[in-house]
């Protein structure tokens with residue numbers, strides 16, 4: 001074992017090396033200040049290492065290496081694009097760079113949309129008090145250096161402020177162009193009291209990407225977030241969702257992931273006001289050289305809140321799934337209702353699932369449960385289906401979809417849920 | 433219809449455990465046969481071996497459906513060929529809706545037989561009518577397969593599947609167990625409605641009561657992996673009255 005101080009020094013040296021190779025982007029006063037603060041945070045905590053408590057199951061090197069590996073794009077030209085049937089405001093990024101030409105006009109009643117590039121040049125912007133703020137808060141008690149790196153360097157992203165009930169979803173579409181682009185996007189989303197929004201995200205983003213989304217929900221605001229991550233096999237991506245909820249706010253976030261050499265999705269949620277509700281869910285299918293990591297922290301900091309984490313992974317041919325999830329209940333958070341389930345379906349003996357479910361509770365009157373399981377296809381169920389005439393491959397697919405159903409149920413809009421479910425079915429059929 | 437000759441099987445994982453030990457049975461089209469026999473005599477195993485469940489190794493003998501070798505086929509091929517097993521313990525499948533399951537099954541079999549798939553509308557019409565006959569609530573069709581169903585509901589659901597799939601050879605493994613008197617009548621009516629000259633039944637049961645409703649042409653007594661006696665409906669009455677002791681002694685004599 002390396003002594004702690006020496007390890008810390010190595011992590012800091014690695015951060016210093018990365019920082020010195022890269023000047024901070026230009027920008028106005030507030031943006032520069034936010035970036036400098038992020039650099040300081042990063043310098044203090046250093047880059048992630050496999051020895052860090054929450055990086056034990058996932059090797060972060062590919063996410064911080066100087067060179068980006070090429071990632072071939074999955075050909076999806078014969079597929080109907082995801083969310084196609086839904087009327088929405090489409091905002092397009094190519095290799096992580098906003099493409100106004102390819103996008104709809106960023107206009108929607110009750111919603112202000114502005115690019116980070118524009119806002120950073122301005123001297124005053126509402127995002128001044130938000131950009132990097134939740135990311136900074138999310139560094140305690142567990143460091144998330146990739147998120148600080150993002151705050152320091154991201155020049156692309158959107159600042160979205162919602163004051164009413166948005167009449168259609170905002171849909172962020174991430175397209176790719178270059179074989180080895182390295183993308184950083186940073187979105188800040190603020191919902192004022194009573195505001196409502198559905199936020200959609202889909203697409204392969206870039207060969208490597210680092211995305212941060214900071215979400216601030218005022219009291220009684222409602223945000224439904226549905227994300228479908230691209231299926232490029234060799235991609236390496238890290239995402240962070242930081243969300244704080246005021247009283248009676250509701251947040252639902254669902255992520256569908258397929259393939260990807262390395263994906264780390266972190267979620268950090270604070271229930272700051274009474275009676276808030278946060279659901280975060282994921283359905284993942286991995287086949288082959290695939291490593292997918294969900295790391296979620298839910299902080300109950302107010303009474304009578306409810307949270308649910310539902311993560312399901314179907315793995316085969318050497319795919320590795322990781323789940324690290326924590327429910328932290330503050331002393332004041334009486335009558336908390338916290339639920340967490342993480343399950344994997346291992347389709348062969350090469351697949352692997354690593355789980356670290358945690359509860360940390362300081363209030364005495366709470367209801368919290370967590371469970372984690374790893375299993376195989378149930379042979380009795382498989383035989384029952386086959387005895388009714390369903391082919392073995394179709395029967396397995398039905399059982400895989402059934403396994404993932406509990407996660408898909410976390411999508412608030414049943415039509416969106418059905419869109420993702422039918423897509424999953426088509427992907428599974430293709431690889432059957 | 434179904435022809436079983438000198439069938440022997442043992443457990444795949446333990447060849448010391450021999451379950452079927454030379455079972456022979458012929459069922460002609462349109463006939464109803466009943467099998468009775470003590471617990472553990474191998475009745476369910478016979479139904480599993482015929483329908484193709486993993487875990488059993490056939491070491492000797494044959495089984496054919498309308499002349500086609502059943503033992504060579506995958507379970508789904510046997511189903512498409514017209515074999516149906518109503519399970520002694522129907523399996524719960526969380527996350528798969530009963531309706532989705534049945535439509536998938538019906539259309540898979542139609543496809544395997546070169547028939548056109550049923551449209552969602554046509555399917556819905558048929559299943560609603562058949563469910564009603566079996567007094568299966570529409571709500572049960574929407575729920576996941578057998579999840580939270582009572583014992584009797586599970587058995588009725590098996591008969592509904594049978595009615596939808598219209599198989600040629602139906603094996604019912606203790607479909608009467610766990611049924612109240614009224615449900616027994618419903619299930620029997622469901623079975624009787626399907627009886628015709630081209631369809632055969634093999635009814636496994638412990639109780640003569642069911643055979644009052646579903647009148648068998650032939651009754652077999654099974655013990656230790658073999659048919660030890662074959663006769664008419666009166667054989668079932670004899671079992672009901674005297675149990676198996678005399679029959680077993682007679683067979684061993």
Ligand SMILES: Nc1ncnc2c1ncn2[C@@H]1O[C@H](COP(=O)(O)OP(=O)(O)OP(=O)(O)O)[C@@H](O)[C@H]1O
Nearest residue numbers: 443449451469470471472473474475476477478487
């Ligand atoms: N998979 C298995 N593993 C171990 N033993 C088995 C297995 N399948 C069957 N057996 C054994 O084979 C014998 C026959 O079992 P089977 O279930 O066929 O009996 P049955 O006649 O249907 O009995 P019952 O009337 O109780 O339903 C029993 O002794 C049973 O324990």
Ligand SMILES: [Mg+2]
Nearest residue numbers: 475476477520
């Ligand atoms: Mg049995």
